[in-house]
Structures are given as C-alpha cells and as structure tokens.
Amino acid sequence: MAALKIAGVLLTAASLVAAVPSPPLSTSVAETTLNVDVAIVGAGASGAYAAIRLKEDFGKTIAVIEKGSKLGGHVSTYDDPVAGKPFDFGVQSFNSYGPAEAFFTRLGIEFSPAPRVPLTQRFVDFKTGKEVPYVASSNEDRTAALQKFLQVSEPFEQYLLPGYWNFPAPADIPADLLLPFGEFVAKYNISAAVNQVFEVTGMGVGDIKKRLTMYVLSAFGPPMIRTFLGNGTIFTPNSRRNVEVYEKIQARLNSSLLLGSTVVQSTRSKTGHILWVRNHAACKYTLVRAAKLLIAIEPTKDNLAPFGLDKEEKAVFDKLTYQTVHAGIVTHPSLPVDVSLVNIPAAGAPTNYVELPKPDFNSRFDYMGQGADNFRVLLVGDDKFDTRKAKDLVAKNFKDMRKKGTLPAGGPDELTFKAWSDHGAMHMHFAAKEIKAGFIQRLYALQGRTQTWWTGGAFSHQFQAVLWAFDDVLLDRMLG
Ligand SMILES: Cc1cc2nc3c(=O)[nH]c(=O)nc-3n(C[C@H](O)[C@H](O)[C@H](O)COP(=O)(O)OP(=O)(O)OC[C@H]3O[C@@H](n4cnc5c(N)ncnc54)[C@H](O)[C@@H]3O)c2cc1C
Ligand SMILES: *[C@@H]1O[C@H](CO)[C@@H](O)[C@H](O)[C@H]1NC(C)=O
Ligand SMILES: *[C@@H]1O[C@H](CO)[C@@H](O)[C@H](O)[C@H]1NC(C)=O
Numbered sequence: 001m002a003a004l005k006i007a008g009v010l011l012t013a014a015s016l017v018a019a020v021p022s023p024p025l026s027t028s029v030a031e032t033t034l035n036v037d038v039a040i041v042g043a044g045a046s047g048a049y050a051a052i053r054l055k056e057d058f059g060k061t062i063a064v065i066e067k068g069s070k071l072g073g074h075v076s077t078y079d080d081p082v083a084g085k086p087f088d089f090g091v092q093s094f095n096s097y098g099p100a101e102a103f104f105t106r107l108g109i110e111f112s113p114a115p116r117v118p119l120t121q122r123f124v125d126f127k128t129g130k131e132v133p134y135v136a137s138s139n140e141d142r143t144a145a146l147q148k149f150l151q152v153s154e155p156f157e158q159y160l161l162p163g164y165w166n167f168p169a170p171a172d173i174p175a176d177l178l179l180p181f182g183e184f185v186a187k188y189n190i191s192a193a194v195n196q197v198f199e200v201t202g203m204g205v206g207d208i209k210k211r212l213t214m215y216v217l218s219a220f221g222p223p224m225i226r227t228f229l230g231n232g233t234i235f236t237p238n239s240r241r242n243v244e245v246y247e248k249i250q251a252r253l254n255s256s257l258l259l260g261s262t263v264v265q266s267t268r269s270k271t272g273h274i275l276w277v278r279n280h281a282a283c284k285y286t287l288v289r290a291a292k293l294l295i296a297i298e299p300t301k302d303n304l305a306p307f308g309l310d311k312e313e314k315a316v317f318d319k320l321t322y323q324t325v326h327a328g329i330v331t332h333p334s335l336p337v338d339v340s341l342v343n344i345p346a347a348g349a350p351t352n353y354v355e356l357p358k359p360d361f362n363s364r365f366d367y368m369g370q371g372a373d374n375f376r377v378l379l380v381g382d383d384k385f386d387t388r389k390a391k392d393l394v395a396k397n398f399k400d401m402r403k404k405g406t407l408p409a410g411g412p413d414e415l416t417f418k419a420w421s422d423h424g425a426m427h428m429h430f431a432a433k434e435i436k437a438g439f440i441q442r443l444y445a446l447q448g449r450t451q452t453w454w455t456g457g458a459f460s461h462q463f464q465a466v467l468w469a470f471d472d473v474l475l476d477r478m479l480g
C-alpha cells in the first residue's frame, strides 16, 4: 500500500497534466511494459490507417490500444450463417477520395463499384405508422439541385477538407457556412437534393434543418456530391465484406495490437507518456511508455477521463455536442422484400423536402437483397439514446405500421433482431457562437500539445476515405 502511494505521488509530480484517478495504480500492477515511439488509442478508420502508416512507412514502433475484439470501428459485417452471405449493415462503401483506392491496393484487396440493391421507396411517418402522400423529387430536379449544391459548396472545400487546418479566422468565416442548413437550402433553391443528402449520410447530423451548413457539408459535402453526379466511384472489396479491410490491417499490425483493452490511467508530459492499459477479459495490465500519443476515439467526456485533460483541453471538448448512431438487421415476414420503408414526417408531404425526422428517429427499414430476409435499420438520437431505447423505437415503428395496416398482419407479434451495432457518439459539433469565438482554431491548437495528437471524426469528417486523407496530413505534421 505504501509503495502504491509513493508511486502515485512520484507519477503525479512527474506529470504536467496530473489527474491520476483515485486510487492511483502503481506501475508495478503491470506484468508487461512496452516502450514505443507512438501509442495509438482506437483502431477504427483513423487509428488503424495511422497505425499502418506509422509502422510501415515511418518505421516507428507503435502500440495500438483497441477496446473491441477486432479492428474497424463503424464497419459491421454480418456473416449470415443461414444465407451463407455477408451483409454490411454499418459502413456501406468507400469513396474514391484521397488515398482510398491506393490503400486498398496496398492491402492486396480487389475492389469494384458497390453493388446496389434496387429498392422501391414507400414513405411512412414512423411517428404514426401511416403512409404519407410524399412525392420524391424527380431525377432531373435532383440532379440540377445537386449540381447547384456542388457549385455553391466547392469554394468552401479548401476550408473543410480533409480537415479544418485552413479554416478561416472568426471574422473571415463565410456566412453560408454558419447558416442553418434549412436557410442555406432556401437561399440556393436546392431542396430537390435534400432527401438524397439526408437518406445517404446526412441524417447523421440529427436535426438537419437546424444544423450548421458546415456540418452538413462534413456529412455530405463536395466529394460525396461529385460521386452522385458521376465524378468518382463508390466501391467495396470484391468479397463484399467491408471488414476485410480491417482484417488485413489486423494481420499486418499483429503484435503491436492490444485488443479488448482500454487506457484506464495515464500520465502525459512533453517528454513522454505512461499509459496503464487494462485487458478487460484477462484483468491484466500492460504499461505502455510512449514518446507520442495519438488519440483516435471520439473525444467524449467518458472516453477522455483516463487521459487527465488539462484546462484548455477540457474547455474545448466541453463545448462539443454530438449525436448517437445505431444500426441493425431485423427480420419479420411482414416486412416487404425489394422495398425501402422511408421515415418521412407527415409535414413533409407532398414536397416539403426540408421536413425530415428529428432525433430520436429510425430512418428506414431497407431490404438488404441477396435473396435473404434481412432488413437494415439506421437510427440517430441524442446523447442518451442507448441500445435499449433504439431497439424499443424500432419495435414500436414496426408495431405501429402493422396497426395502421401499412404492413400486413400475420406472423409473430415481434420482429427479430439479427445483428446490432451501437455506434455511439458521432458528428461532434460546436454551436455557431463557439465557432465565432474561435473554437475551431482552439480545437486544432490542441494538435501536438503535450505530445498528444488527435484524429477521427471530431477533427475531420465522418468518411473512411476522408479520415485516411486527414491522417496523411496529420502524420506529416506530427513527425515533420
Ligand atoms: C452506420 C454507419 C454507416 C457508415 N457508412 C459509411 C460509409 O458507407 N462510408 C464511409 O466512408 N463512412 C461511413 N460511416 C462513417 C465512418 O465509418 C466513420 O466516419 C469512421 O469510422 C470514423 O472513424 P474514427 O476513427 O473516428 O472512429 P471509429 O471508426 O469509430 O473507430 C474508433 C475505434 O476506437 C475504439 N474505441 C472507442 N473507445 C475506445 C476507448 N476508450 N479505448 C480504446 N478504444 C476505443 C472503437 O472500438 C473503434 O474501433 C458510417 C458510419 C456509421 C455509424
Ligand atoms: C427552384 O428549383 C425548382 C426545381 O427544383 C425549379 O422548378 C424552380 O424554377 C426553381 N426556382 C427558382 C426561383 O430558381
Ligand atoms: C471531378 O472532380 C475533380 C475534383 O475531385 C475535379 O478536379 C474534376 O474537374 C471533376 N471532373 C468533372 C468532369 O467534373
């Protein structure tokens, strides 16, 4: 006990950013010590890509600490034992942006344009279960609106992509970027594009009408618009298992990986960090001593608690708010094959395209094709929207549609959940007043502070390929 205490005191004194949790762990709890150049926390899109580049291109020694039992974060591939086929219900595809295609080639993964399951859309207000007389925009109008959207958003690309390195100083921020998206849509008459923006990826931002245009552009911006206009491709591995990307990375990182593990305590300083990494299944600790730290997880309060944030880090991260996302595969004989049941509020009919569901919502039941009875659901909520609430909402949506005759009766009362992923916090954002007070710059000024570097959705955008491009810039800065 005395030894524990002494170690705790010594560590606190050695650290610039103390805050060792109580009771502090001594270094002697660890059976193994790893000394590395860079410790990476999180092995999803941004962490796993950075790990490969640090190890293989920069020749750095690394330790990758990943909470899950495998790599890949939001990638969820369900290998259906009955259908004998894979079904991706998390990440759907990869964009031909930045290093994406070259990275697939490097990993030895053959790829081709993502197959599309042709679906007929039916529009239902999931709040009531009743079908709504909504008329989707015509292809011509949608294409024209997307072209206009690209034309008016392309000038901002330099400030936003693949990260906010060149974001303008508060006085110089173009007013359009801070407009609520509903106003931006009205200003440029692009409402015919909004449904597609929302359905594909834009829904992640939550209340899209109110969300600042710069954040909608981070969920569906110029690279995405270009692919929908035919400039660029959307692809998947030929295996049609998106998780293959991360299985390949896992095999290459191998002994650098600490899976099923989190950092539970740390001391960070300019001259090096000490991380207490706990493997939760084995109840074993590894001490990771690293010159630099790369944090590649969403910077929520809980996630960052073990890192003893300093005053400035705390002040910046405290201002970020976020949505939560869940995705799953459900099945029931009443769900229609070859159909996408799309959640559209009654107020959206017939052509009020900016009226879209507000959190917490389930956006759809999409038939997943390949002759199986799998339907994808995709939900967005506030910070308290957990798995139980999300599943309850899906079950309720389904029951209401049966009650109103939108779906046929018969079969079991409840639908079956076949697979589920709680994607947790996503789409972190500041309010307009904070952006005007310089918070984007303060967020970016954290890069390199106390030899701690940051990547992932909160610093860039919620796309695999964009995050990989962001990492390329970040690693040059980190090691340059
Ligand atoms: C349903 C869904 C569909 C999507 N579809 C697409 C798509 O089709 N195309 C596309 O490009 N993008 C898509 N995205 C977005 C994309 O996947 C994300 O933007 C990207 O994964 C974010 O990368 P990241 O590195 O920030 O986080 P993640 O990929 O989530 O990685 C974070 C990793 O850190 C781990 N972790 C979390 N907390 C800790 C902790 N405390 N300690 C250690 N490890 C921890 C997690 O287990 C995870 O592996 C989709 C996202 C979702 C949710
Ligand atoms: C707005 O766009 C629609 C097509 O979506 C078009 O019919 C209409 O003429 C446009 N209005 C203006 C003022 O440009
Ligand atoms: C396609 O997009 C790229 C930018 O990614 C641009 O340079 C090019 O001009 C575009 N091509 C067409 C045909 O629009």
Ligand SMILES: *[C@@H]1O[C@H](CO)[C@@H](O)[C@H](O)[C@H]1NC(C)=O
Pocket (backbone or CB within 6 Å): 250, 251, 254, 255, 257, 259
């Ligand atoms: C590393 O490779 C070995 C041999 O292929 C394998 O048994 C082990 O599970 C791998 N470790 C990880 C973390 O992938």
